[in-house]
Amino acid sequence: MAQAIIFVVFPLCLAVAACSDFLTMLIPNRVSAILLASFFIVAPLAGLGLMEIATHLAAGAIVFSVCFALFAFNVMGGGDAKLLTASAVWFGLTFSLFEFLVYVSFLGGVLTLAILSVRAHTNTILASGLPVPDSLVMAKKIPYGIAIGVGAFIAYPSSPLMLAALGN
Template identity: 65%
Template sequence: MTQALIFVIFPFCLAVAAFSDLFTMTIPNRVSAILLGAFLLAAPLTGLGLNEIAIHLGAGLLVFSIGFALFALNVMGGGDVKVLSASAVWFGFTASLLEYIILVSFFGGLLTVAIVMLRGKSTQIYAAGLPVPTHILSGNKVPYGIAIGAAAFAAYPSSPLMLAALG
């Protein structure tokens, strides 16, 4: 059961967040709640002690604090901050968290460039009838949940819980 929590819940929640952000420009709060709840359930089952769990929660709190500042500056959306914080808890204060944050930034930059390029070609895309969500072409926001999900899939294999499940 522990392996199922670790192998399924985290990737599934990040995939839901990415697709939801792509199609609706929102990430449901339940995704972040499930991520946090599943971590609290899985962590003791993998052998993490109370101190280690507290350190993982501290990592999420630090990411949330920085994300809240970015939200206040209108740089990130609230759903993005919540899912990024809840997923950071799964990494803890480890090198994998740094890898995750760097990958989020990298994929976010690529995503932003791609969307700006798409918006520059929006009339051609509309004329061709390509199935691109309207809010992607006409909005001024970027569905950053896609970058968060992609980074999570790339960094998750080196996370402490995944390594514990594999070991």
């Protein structure tokens, strides 16, 4: 049961968040809520002790603090901050969290450059008939949930919960 949750819930929630952010520029609150709730279910089942669970929550608190400041300065959206926080809880205070955050930062930069390029060539793209979501072309925001999702997919195999599920 714990393995199924570890293998399915985290990746599925991130895929839903990334797709939703791409199409609508919104990340549903329920995605972050499901990530947090499922962590509390799976952590004890995966063999994490209270201290390990506490370090995972500390990781979430640290990431939330930084994200809250970025949100307050209108640098990051609220959905992105909640998704990043909920994802950080799954990684805990481990090197995999650092990997995750580096991947998200790098991919976020690449994504931003790509979207700015698309927006600079909006007329050409629309004239060619390529299907592009209106939110991607018209909005002033960047769907950072994509970078969060892809960064998490890359870093997740080295996370403590995935290693526990794999029996390492």
